Amino acid sequence: MATLAPGVQTGPYHAVLDHIHPEPTSFIRKYIFSIDHKIIGIQYMITGAVFFIISGLLAEIIRTQLLTPNGLLVRPDTYNSIYSMHGSSMVWFVVIPLLTGAFGNFVMPLQIGARDVAFPWLNLVAFWIFPVAGVILFSSFLVGAPDAGWTEYPPISLMGPPGTNLWCIAVFMIGISSTMTGINFLVTILKMRAPGMTLTRMPLFVWAQFATTPLSFIATTALGGALAALFIERVFGVPFYDPKRGGSPLLWQHMFWFYSHPAVYIMIIPGFGIISEVLPTFARKPIFGYKMIAFSSVAIALLSFSVWAHHMFTSGMVPWLQLPFMIITMLIAIPTGVKIFSWMATLWGGAIRWKTPALYAAGFIITFTYGGLTGFFLAAVPLDYHEHGTYFVVAHLHYVLYGGSIMSLFAGAYYWWPKMSGRMYNETLGRIQFWMVFIGFNCTFTPLHWLGLLGMPRRVPNYDPSYQFWNVFASVSSYVMALGTLLFFYILVDSFRNGKKAGPNPWGARTLEWMIASPPPYYNFKKIPAVLAAPYDFGNPLPYIGLDAADGAVEATPTHSSHPVPTH
Amino acid sequence: MESLAGIEKIVALVGAVVVGVFAVISLKGEWNKTGLDDHVTKLLLGLMAFGCILVLLAAFGILPRGGGA
């Protein structure tokens, strides 16, 4: 066995885990209340997909409403509830649980060579809070759903329908879940890496999860405080936000955005991680500037705590604070730009196979760059005076959240699908699906920038007739995007029925999850491998991992340059 | 000394001195330990000793500046 690099970390805990938890045999313990991180990851994925479909339908109601200047479909108050629920659900019940809960749970322990997360039972509880909170959130439609947008600014949210209370409870619960997952992942990454996996040998997806965890358990708890205050003000009349009783609406905005701006990075940094996994694998070359990408994730996470008030430039906050917030916001462009350039340089000189995940990664680079640049327009305070609260903001946030987070989710879903299911998907359909989503998405949201600049405020069920052409254009494009999403689910079903067996490593990747069978066995690694090299060195003749020859039960072969790329 | 008039203030004064001294002694005992729990304990014991100083300030009537009600 090759010698380990100096400074390796070891984790005997792995070696004894099955001593504590034998593999369950009953259906309920195996698939419903499982403590296996892979099952929990898939549970997150299924639940998140259900909420994604529901929230997507709400989005299509919004776009259908906006086909005509006076609103085609629903009454204004119903419309207000629909977009509020769309936003709340997409942020808290789709993107965050899918990126951290689903992919983080399934992939991260595999990539660090662990047998599970640090606290499997906590993981189980954190997951089960999620569907329960989701049901509570959507049951608010029965009593009058919240109608003040996903931001729920008081005082209007204090007067909102009773469902707003349920909204507070649901978001508070999902926040607790997120906090649990954050602590769990941080301890896992700190304490449970395989021997030899130093910090600079961690795959970049693990780095991304690592950078995200403090945001999950610090910022989310602050939101919990804000929500609790809103709840007790609504239910018990305790004055925090009502200006007529000595409270302050701006207090909510500060507390809300102290969470919700870091939340933006909870929603995008793991996406960065996915892209950083996909690109080197399909370009067959090391990721360019590994350390810069890893550290820029941490830099973005740290900076994200000091930019929240850029959502409040027009709110009447203290004027002199606007400048530091503007400058720090602009600074975030630097680490983000470094990442984008590094990804482009990873493509350069590669031997790129344009499989669907790689297409999504390239699409991500383009759309996310666009979203980042419009973010600059919003960060510049004088311009923000014009753009705040308009469709420009709507377009910007969808460019970063759909063009960023959801695109990376698609990339990750295609990339890890063979590992999760053990089967390949239909590549042709995958590519068609990519182009439907990519074109549909850009045609939906690009015109909204112009509408916003021209004078269309956000959160309106009706608009000036002169804006109708681009609204119709956006709505029709959004139907293409919706069909693309449905096609995605068809592809998954089709893969289950007709997909070829994937084998352990269909993409010829080098990270640890590809060293074991697909789908992975219950304990992941019968023997924990020792990590000997960097994760993306396709040209490195040295093996990535060392295995004890006597213990040949692990179905893995070390990947190196001579390892052939499978044909499918 | 009007600030020490109440029996409560005398109790607080004596209590804070006793508790503060024992907190500092405990802190000294912990000082050379290096585990994560020891570091956190040091931080928390230190802050608790600071709390005793605050109680002393209250007992002497230095804080609150406006005077207690």
Added chain:
Amino acid sequence: MAQRLVKPKTNLGPGFWPVTAFIVVLSLVMAYFIETSAEPIGLKAAGDPAGSIDALFRFLGVVAAAIFNAVVIYTVYFGIVFRMPKNAPPNTIGVQIHDAPVLEFWWTAIPTILVVILAIYSTKIWVDLQNTQGDVLTVEAIGYQFGFAFRYPKLKEPVVNELHLQLNEPTTIHITSRDVLHGFWLPEFRQKADMVPGLVNTIRITPNAVGEFRIICSEFCGAAHGRMIGKVVVQNQQDFARWFSKQGGTQGRTGGGIAISAGKADAGQKLFGEKCSACHSVGAFEQKQVGPGLGKLFNDPAHPKLVNGTDVTPQDVARLIHDGFQGDMGVMPSAQVNALSNADIANLVAYLAGLSKK
């Protein structure tokens, strides 16, 4: 493991420099069109500070377009040139390069410099906006569900949903709200401020084009948020004067008509909580929130005479509540904006009189 640096020059790929030249030319052409366009965001400018904000937009637009061109075109170009050929052996790998410190230094340094320039430029415009002088005409805008009310210093009644401004006259607008958050957006002036109950925000504009422009509520405020639209009417001096004179003339004493003796203090106390306490405490006059404290309105020796030296009598207080107030102590909406009837005013006066006796 040693880093193997591959010299980029030999491996840039076919057509790298022509593509780069194309990006530069395309960005320059776009820069030319952005910089020379009169309406870069496609919207007419009706006065200051729209000009400087449009200039910032142009500048950002030029930079953003160049970056976006580079990212998109290089990504597509690399994707095409470096795709794996169909007949390539399956163990083909790309160029094994990990790092290029010089390149990374430059692509960190150049964006940093750009960010600094953009930040300085934005800051400069921001400082200009803060220092804008706009005191010739001062108007107060009050948002309510669902409309805007404007109070002029010399008009006794507020104007609803129409803000009349005089051409080339610097105008300060004090913005607040009566109920929930609203947004006060003047797209043709590129200005916006939230209307926050209990807080006064200020924007300053100088109209330089005659015509009608939009006022749009940009902060969600309830079911009819989408219908909350007003207009700015910019007029020349004569038209403005004509319009102004039609509005009922200068400030008159109207409080005399209110039968204040019928006021009930307990009803007034309730009203005070609903309508006044966002801005007024019931402490002494110095306990200023947005407006002064009203607890000793009638017998506080420290407080200035009610308005400009008139006596503090119940009639004067009633008149002030009815007409609203604007001056160095701030702005207060009139009774019409506050939706106070004459009976309400009488109740409030009774309540305030009762407070002063305690």
Added chain:
Amino acid sequence: MAVSVAKQGYHLGHHDEHDANHDEVIYRETRDMRLTGFVLFLGTDVVLFSAFIFAYVYLRTSIAPVWPPMVDGHQLPRLDTAFAAVNSVVLFGSGVTMHYALEAWKHALKRRFNLFMALTILLGAGFLGGQAYEYAHARIGGWSGNTFGASFFTLTGMHGLHVFIGVWFLIALWIQTSRGVYDDHRFFGLTAGTLYWHFVDVIWVVLFFLFYLW
């Protein structure tokens, strides 16, 4: 020593599941992770309190013209600092006794441990009683009357809830020790309980300053 031996054995693939040190290895490894997780949990709790503290400071400094605020023309009274000072000493004292209890346990001094544990729980319960007295006598308009009451009762209520949970936590730990759950080198539960109790004390230091001394 057991740990390093186990690590080497693990590395070489010779880790013996039936090793006498096996449970010890599990304990050390899981204790490390549980401790990190628990400290992070306390960190999140700090943030939750900080959110409400921020609300209080913001409302007090940026919104209210005077503090304590005016209600119906009268300024609210300050809280009873002298009484709170005594109550604070009671809580801080319980922190010190808890520390001594843990030290006693580490040195296998069972009787000393029992004595200090009883003292800690008594002082903790005493603090709760004092808090109840304080609630009954604070003339600041109740929980929902004004922003002072809102901040005060929410924050101290949250803190009181933490103390209440902490008292039961300590009682549970005490019962566990009498049932032999812990020995003199495996006592993570007691460590966690002590950290939690210290944490609750320190939160009170901040609240005491903010509400009584500021």
